[in-house]
Amino acid sequence: xxxxxxxxxxxxxxxxxxxxxxxxxxxxxxxxxxxxxxxxxxxxxxxxxxxxxxxxxxxxxxxxxxxxxxxxxxxxxxxxxxxxxxxxxxxxxxxxxxxxxxxxxxxxxxxxxxxxxxxxxxxxxxxxxxxxxxxxxxxxxxxxxxxxxxxxxxxxxxxxxxxxxxxxxxxxxxxxxxxxxxxxxxxxxxxxxxxxxxxxxxxxxxxxxxxxxxxxxxxxxxxxxxxxxxxxxxxxxxxxxxxxxxxxxxxxxxxxxxxxxxxxxxxxxxxxxxxxxxxxxxxxxxxxxxxxxxxxxxxxxxxxxxxxxxxxxxxxxxxxxxxxxxxxxxxxxxxx
Amino acid sequence: xxxxxxxxxxxxxxxxxxxxxxxxxxxxxxxxxxxxxxxxxxxxxxxxxxxxxxxxxxxxxxxxxxxxxxxxxxxxxxxxxxxxxxxxxxxxxxxxxxxxxxxxxxxxxxxxxxxxxxxxxxxxxxxxxxxxxxxxxxxxxxxxxxxxxxxxxxxxxxxxxxxxxxxxxxxxxxxxxxxxxxxxxxxxxxxxxxxxxxxxxxxxxxxxxxxxxxxxxxxxxxxxxxxxxxxxxxxxxxxxxxxxxxxxxxxxxxxxxxxxxxxxxxxxxxxxxxxxxxxxxxxxxxxxxxxxxxxxxxxxxxxxxxxxxxxxxxxxxxxxxxxxxxxxxxxxxxxx
DNA sequence: CTGTTAGCGCTTTCAA
DNA sequence: TTGAAAGCGCTAACAG
Numbered sequence: 001x002x003x004x005x006x007x008x009x010x011x012x013x014x015x016x017x018x019x020x021x022x023x024x025x026x027x028x029x030x031x032x033x034x035x036x037x038x039x040x041x042x043x044x045x046x047x048x049x050x051x052x053x054x055x056x057x058x059x060x061x062x063x064x065x066x067x068x069x070x071x072x073x074x075x076x077x078x079x080x081x082x083x084x085x086x087x088x089x090x091x092x093x094x095x096x097x098x099x100x101x102x103x104x105x106x107x108x109x110x111x112x113x114x115x116x117x118x119x120x121x122x123x124x125x126x127x128x129x130x131x132x133x134x135x136x137x138x139x140x141x142x143x144x145x146x147x148x149x150x151x152x153x154x155x156x157x158x159x160x161x162x163x164x165x166x167x168x169x170x171x172x173x174x175x176x177x178x179x180x181x182x183x184x185x186x187x188x189x190x191x192x193x194x195x196x197x198x199x200x201x202x203x204x205x206x207x208x209x210x211x212x213x214x215x216x217x218x219x220x221x222x223x224x225x226x227x228x229x230x231x232x233x234x235x236x237x238x239x240x241x242x243x244x245x246x247x248x249x250x251x252x253x254x255x256x257x258x259x260x261x262x263x264x265x266x267x268x269x270x271x272x273x274x275x276x277x278x279x280x281x282x283x284x285x286x287x288x289x290x291x292x293x294x295x296x297x298x299x300x301x302x303x304x305x306x307x308x309x310x311x312x313x314x315x316x317x318x319x320x321x322x323x324x325x326x327x328x329x330x331x332x333x334x335x336x
Numbered sequence: 337x338x339x340x341x342x343x344x345x346x347x348x349x350x351x352x353x354x355x356x357x358x359x360x361x362x363x364x365x366x367x368x369x370x371x372x373x374x375x376x377x378x379x380x381x382x383x384x385x386x387x388x389x390x391x392x393x394x395x396x397x398x399x400x401x402x403x404x405x406x407x408x409x410x411x412x413x414x415x416x417x418x419x420x421x422x423x424x425x426x427x428x429x430x431x432x433x434x435x436x437x438x439x440x441x442x443x444x445x446x447x448x449x450x451x452x453x454x455x456x457x458x459x460x461x462x463x464x465x466x467x468x469x470x471x472x473x474x475x476x477x478x479x480x481x482x483x484x485x486x487x488x489x490x491x492x493x494x495x496x497x498x499x500x501x502x503x504x505x506x507x508x509x510x511x512x513x514x515x516x517x518x519x520x521x522x523x524x525x526x527x528x529x530x531x532x533x534x535x536x537x538x539x540x541x542x543x544x545x546x547x548x549x550x551x552x553x554x555x556x557x558x559x560x561x562x563x564x565x566x567x568x569x570x571x572x573x574x575x576x577x578x579x580x581x582x583x584x585x586x587x588x589x590x591x592x593x594x595x596x597x598x599x600x601x602x603x604x605x606x607x608x609x610x611x612x613x614x615x616x617x618x619x620x621x622x623x624x625x626x627x628x629x630x631x632x633x634x635x636x637x638x639x640x641x642x643x644x645x646x647x648x649x650x651x652x653x654x655x656x657x658x659x660x661x662x663x664x665x666x667x668x669x670x671x672x
Numbered sequence: 673c674t675g676t677t678a679g680c681g682c683t684t685t686c687a688a
Numbered sequence: 689t690t691g692a693a694a695g696c697g698c699t700a701a702c703a704g
Contacts, residue, residue, distance in 0.1 A: 003452060003477070005680095005681055005682085006681065006682065007681080015690080015691090016690065016691045016692075017681090017682080017683095017691090017692095018682095018683075018684075018690080018691065018692080018693090019689085019690055019691070021681095021682065021683060021684090022683090022684095022689095022690090025683090029689060029690080030689070030690080031689060031690090034689080034690085046450070046473075048447075048448075048450045048451035048452070049451065049681080049682075050392070050451065050452055050680085050681050050682070051451050051452070051453050052388045052391040052392045052397065052452070052453075052680090052681080052682095053392050053680070053681035053682040053683090053696090054681080054682055054683075055388040055682095055696095056386070056388045056389050056392050056680090056681085056682075056695095056696045056697065056698090057681080057682050057683050057684085057695080057696050058682085058683070058696085059696075061388065063431075070417075071407070071413045071416050071417055071420075072410060072413040072414050072417055073413070074408060077407045077408040077409070077413045078408050080407050080432070080434075081406075081407055081408055081434060084407075084432065084433070084434050085434075093431050093453070094431060094432050094433075095399075095429050095430060095431055095432075096416070096420065096430050096431075096432045097420070097424075097430075098416075098417060098420050098421075111384075112384075114382070114384045115384035115385065115386060115387050116339065116384070116386055116387070116388070117387050117388075117429070137382075141339070254616065254617060254620070257617075257620045258620070261620075279617060280590065281590060281593075281615060281617050281621060284590070284593045284594070284597075284621045284622055285617060285620045285621060285622060286620055286621060286622030286623060286624070287622060288622070341696095341697055341698085342697065342698065343697080343698095351674080351675090352674065352675045352676075353675090353697090353698080353699095354674080354675065354676080354677090354698095354699075354700080355673085355674055355675070357697095357698065357699065357700090358674090358699090358700095361699090365673060365674080366673070366674080367673060367674090370673080370674085385697080385698075386696085386697050386698070388696090388697080388698095389680090389696070389697035389698040389699090390697080390698055390699075391680090391698095392680045392681065392682090392696090392697085392698080393679080393680050393697080393698050393699050393700085394680085394698085394699070395680075
């Protein structure tokens, strides 16, 4: 079976190509009987319009790009699901790009996206990015950009985030109230907005409760999984071992569990652990992990909704439009 | 900044559009100095060729579609990662479609894909699908299809799977050797190849070891998460409670944990649990979950590799080409 | 080695 | 209400 196009439909119906085109788009300038004839034949011949011809002509692809650092991660997976749901509703297609937490990969993806392949971009920044020109160029090319979670404050674009500062504060406060005296913080790339804010919440909570504050208790985990694991293990093996740990991302919390196991430390007796996480199994971990859970699915939906609003020119947003969806502290263990 | 096209480059350089086009594609028929001039200006003006014009002309989109039932699931997330990795290497773009385990959504996606939007499709079937005409039509339109994990045996297309039968057998055998007398099996839609095979492994292992075989020990979990949970809880609450459970998918294993917790049953003392799963946290669950782990990332890479091999017409595959990547039994608890 | 020309399939003026 | 024709940006015969 071969591809059928407008021309063939037109010839079959003794109509012009333009009439068929208009009929299929249900234009008011075409008579009802003609429309019916066209619809019928189109269905019979299983006509599928060539999207690329249409995109070329209209300068619109009905396609968006989602650029994320990682997908094997419940947070981003749920966000994709939210984005895809809204995109389907709106008749858009979703291209996915993984940057593997690598700034240079993010740059090459962004450069590629300048081609007009997509009408808009939803992006969560990779850790290593320092230079953001590639993102500004997207905007200059009139390709709307919406950030979510890992946003870039120096770029004017809508942002969908959680209340990272407050969550960091609440998390730390929770550990303090659970009796922790020395609370460590595990963080990822400091080039990231979320890292800054979560850490500020942490330090502010310590200050607020007159807890000792030491730089050595903040562990920057910016390396490979293996390197990070070693750093965490060293922290837990030191004679200055913390009795509480606040992990800024899921993976680091999981690493703490593994390190504790390796060192024979018991959670929460020896060390209490709390982390940002969307693990569906958090409540089943041994012992349960108390989490700060982000509304990932809703964040994805919101980001997509904002993008389409802009694409459909329905609303003008202020350039620094920011939506904050609160994360929830989910206490999982009575001893924590 | 506006979009720059070949025509503008050509005018600027006093060359014809076709010469510029060829130069950019590094054609051998263009002189080195001309190429250099073109490259330089293209870079200076940040020229990005319009992919849709090129697609329209060449009838190739350099885009593939990935159609999966769900993404918030480690298996599919890892598979996407594998696919995206290979696609990027080959200069392809990846469209993603989630069918939400819904056969009719899968059908509408497949119908849409007939438009020529993509050069090929990698698909894992949704649970409910009975009718597969929509997939055959893709093939008839010369859009290559590669299945992975949840394949469709009645369609001739390359398939990337794990050794589901053997894994089901080994899993059940493992429970038998751990001393289980009444082993239940939790399965999803029986319209799925994986379900059949895993279950056959289960029943064959029971027969092999002369264990009682009862239909009531096979629970079909084809409903919503809530409905499935209730079925599982009922199973565990019955006076015929199994002392071993083999879950065919991750989510069902997790449900067992929740049900056990609700009923005050202890794992593995009261019931031993083993499931197909790629949970990174399986070893940390309380208690650890013994799993059959599929090589998800590798399966994604393999599926993509096969697809591109076909797209680049490098090899002709037999129509029933099948790659089997073995799943691994990962024992996590000494009592199991 | 470079230019001319004819489309790819669709949308959209402009005319009838 | 319909048709003719131009053209989106790029590629590839075919000529020179």
